[in-house]
Amino acid sequence: MTNESAAPVTVLIVEDEPSMRSFLRASLTSHRYRVLEAESGQYGLQLAASHGPDVILLDLGLRDLDGVEVARRLREWTQTPIIVLSARGREQDKVEALDAGADDYLIKPFGMAELLARVRVALRHKAALAQSGEEPLFTVGELRVDLAKRQVFRGSDEIHLTPIAFRLLAVLVRNAGRVVTHRQLLRDVWGAKATDTHYLRVFMGQLRQKLEPNPSKPRYLMTESGVGYRLKEDNGS
Amino acid sequence: MSARGMRYGSAVLVVALAALAAGAVFGRSNREDVIMVYLLGIVIVALRFGQGPSLVAGMLSVLTFDFFFVPPYLTFAVHDVRHVVTFAVMMFVAVVISSLTERAREADMRRAEIEGERLKTTLLSSVSHDLRTPLAVMTGAASALLDPASESLSPEDRRHLLSTIYEEGERLGRLIRNLLDISRLESGAVHIKKEWCPIEEIVSSALSRLETRLGDREVRVDVGDDLVAPVDVVLIEQLFVNVLENAAKYAGEDSPIEIAGRRVGDRMFVEIADRGPGFAPGDEKRVFDKFYRGSHQSAPGAGLGLAIAKAIATVHEATLSVANRPGGGATVVLALPIEGAPPPSPLGEVP
Numbered sequence: 360m361t362n363e364s365a366a367p368v369t370v371l372i373v374e375d376e377p378s379m380r381s382f383l384r385a386s387l388t389s390h391r392y393r394v395l396e397a398e399s400g401q402y403g404l405q406l407a408a409s410h411g412p413d414v415i416l417l418d419l420g421l422r423d424l425d426g427v428e429v430a431r432r433l434r435e436w437t438q439t440p441i442i443v444l445s446a447r448g449r450e451q452d453k454v455e456a457l458d459a460g461a462d463d464y465l466i467k468p469f470g471m472a473e474l475l476a477r478v479r480v481a482l483r484h485k486a487a488l489a490q491s492g493e494e495p496l497f498t499v500g501e502l503r504v505d506l507a508k509r510q511v512f513r514g515s516d517e518i519h520l521t522p523i524a525f526r527l528l529a530v531l532v533r534n535a536g537r538v539v540t541h542r543q544l545l546r547d548v549w550g551a552k553a554t555d556t557h558y559l560r561v562f563m564g565q566l567r568q569k570l571e572p573n574p575s576k577p578r579y580l581m582t583e584s585g586v587g588y589r590l591k592e593d594n595g596s
Numbered sequence: 597m598s599a600r601g602m603r604y605g606s607a608v609l610v611v612a613l614a615a616l617a618a619g620a621v622f623g624r625s626n627r628e629d630v631i632m633v634y635l636l637g638i639v640i641v642a643l644r645f646g647q648g649p650s651l652v653a654g655m656l657s658v659l660t661f662d663f664f665f666v667p668p669y670l671t672f673a674v675h676d677v678r679h680v681v682t683f684a685v686m687m688f689v690a691v692v693i694s695s696l697t698e699r700a701r702e703a704d705m706r707r708a709e710i711e712g713e714r715l716k717t718t719l720l721s722s723v724s725h726d727l728r729t730p731l732a733v734m735t736g737a738a739s740a741l742l743d744p745a746s747e748s749l750s751p752e753d754r755r756h757l758l759s760t761i762y763e764e765g766e767r768l769g770r771l772i773r774n775l776l777d778i779s780r781l782e783s784g785a786v787h788i789k790k791e792w793c794p795i796e797e798i799v800s801s802a803l804s805r806l807e808t809r810l811g812d813r814e815v816r817v818d819v820g821d822d823l824v825a826p827v828d829v830v831l832i833e834q835l836f837v838n839v840l841e842n843a844a845k846y847a848g849e850d851s852p853i854e855i856a857g858r859r860v861g862d863r864m865f866v867e868i869a870d871r872g873p874g875f876a877p878g879d880e881k882r883v884f885d886k887f888y889r890g891s892h893q894s895a896p897g898a899g900l901g902l903a904i905a906k907a908i909a910t911v912h913e914a915t916l917s918v919a920n921r922p923g924g925g926a927t928v929v930l931a932l933p934i935e936g937a938p939p940p941s942p943l944g945e946v947p
Contacts, residue, residue: 447773450830468765468766468769555939556791556793557791557792557793557824557938557939560792560793560794560797561794561824563797564794564796564797564821565821567800568821574796574800574821575796575799575800575803575817575819576800576803576804576815576817577800577804581801581804582797582798582800582801582804584798584801584829584830584833585829585830
């Protein structure tokens with residue numbers, strides 16, 4: 360799926376490395392995205408306000424402002440999807456940015472295919488948010504989840520989940536394709552006070568036992584090490 | 597007290613002990629033996645505490661020897677010129693021995709420096725080769741594409757050059773990542789964040805990271821969904837990735853890989869085994885050395901994977917060991933101590 364809709368989708372790039380910007384610009388314009396560029400966090404905030412981009416790519420290693428801070432300030436007034444670009448081995452930064460409201464992340468170095476897939480997921484999620492509250496049917500591989508009827512099928516078999524396991528799956532389905540942090544899952548499933556990741560991991564293991572054909576080689580419920588989980592989608596990521 | 601003060605204090609103490617011991621054992625009649633005890637004291641101070649303290653010990657020895665053992669007793673006066681010679685000898689011994697030990701100490705330090713330099717040079721030469729090769733290929737391929745004459749290249753050739761640049765970039769990235777990892781782990785710059793986690797989750801995450809590397813080979817996992825341990829999830833996943841990558845690289849494409857985990861008392865064992873050629877005799881220790889690539893010099897990689905895995909085990913106070921399996925193949929075992937128990941579930945419903 361390329362960007363073929365009539366009005367071009369605008370992507371704002373906030374990144375201080377010129378060569379990184381030129382790679383992003385080349386990849387995105389060749390797939391018919393319109394590109395805005397900011398080489399600093401301050402200018403990025405200005406452009407976001409003046410041009411209202413559809414997606415924001417935000418580098419976490421900016422010189423003038425902490426990328427996490429930029430994400431937080433953006434979230435004060437806009438729900439535009441934010442994808443953070445970060446170096447490997449900085450799990451804490453990623454988690455902070457995601458908890459501050461960023462939607463997803465890409466670890467440098469990444470290829471064009473990965474970049475485009477993340478942008479598509481972000482756009483789709485934005486469109487889904489804009490739709491009315493009706494919960495769609497989600498399918499990936501053999502797995503089918505009907506959130507409205509609270510039903511889960513693997514192939515033709517209905518799978519019975521405990522209420523908490525279903526809530527956990529529902530959060531992942533609503534964010535399908537995107538990473539969901541441990542903290543977001545704990546908050547959405549158990550409430551604001553839950554902080555212990557251990558039982559979240561145990562529940563996730565149980566969910567895998569029930570949903571995955573081979574739980575030790577999961578195809579749907581992917582672990583994002585040190586960050587959280589991601590439910591795979593059929594197309595895109 | 598400062599280290600310096602401590603050394604001088606010790607010198608005074610040794611001389612006092614020498615004086616006491618000499619007086620108690622030999623008394624004033626055997627001055628030659630007393631002198632030997634004093635000299636022994638000076639030698640000890642020189643060897644243990646260095647030049648300054650040993651000179652002080654020499655002077656103190658002369659003074660206390662004069663005071664206690666040379667008539668008239670309990671004064672610093674000297675009637676017999678022979679004793680002045682004795683004093684001179686004592687000081688001379690103190691000076692000579694202390695400068696000898698000082699020189700030996702300097703030589704030791706220099707030798708350690710040279711050793712360190714030599715080690716650094718070896719590391720540097722093996723790293724710089726691995727860094728330069730992909731860089732040279734990338735620069736060369738890119739310059740060929742920029743050259744106006746490249747217009748005549750076929751689309752396949754251009755694509756080939758581009759994919760070479762891409763692959764070499766990936767290789768360079770992997771190497772730099774490994775070098776950074778090993779130096780961060782070894783310098784103690786890594787803060788480990790332990791969380792209770794099912795080992796199955798970590799193993800499965802490592803396996804999905806290696807999906808393309810493992811290909812179609814059979815991977816049997818027998819870990820059990822109730823095996824949990826307090827670990828740094830990101831690091832232990834890296835450990836599994838490196839060990840599995842190593843198995844995939846050396847064991848051949850047909851070799852199945854078996855991963856088994858169990859808890860025995862307060863230790864957890866995870867074993868990763870293959871049916872490849874196993875380790876060559878004598879390799880068991882060296883496989884964890886940096887840049888060691890066994891007898892398979894032709895295999896790609898810089899020889900850092902298992903060194904990193906070992907360093908990760910070490911920061912967890914765990915051990916990583918290798919052995920050959922009966923019936924052929926290699927096995928790598930992680931033995932990790934488990935302290936305490938996971939926190940009780942605050943989340944209501946227990947699965």
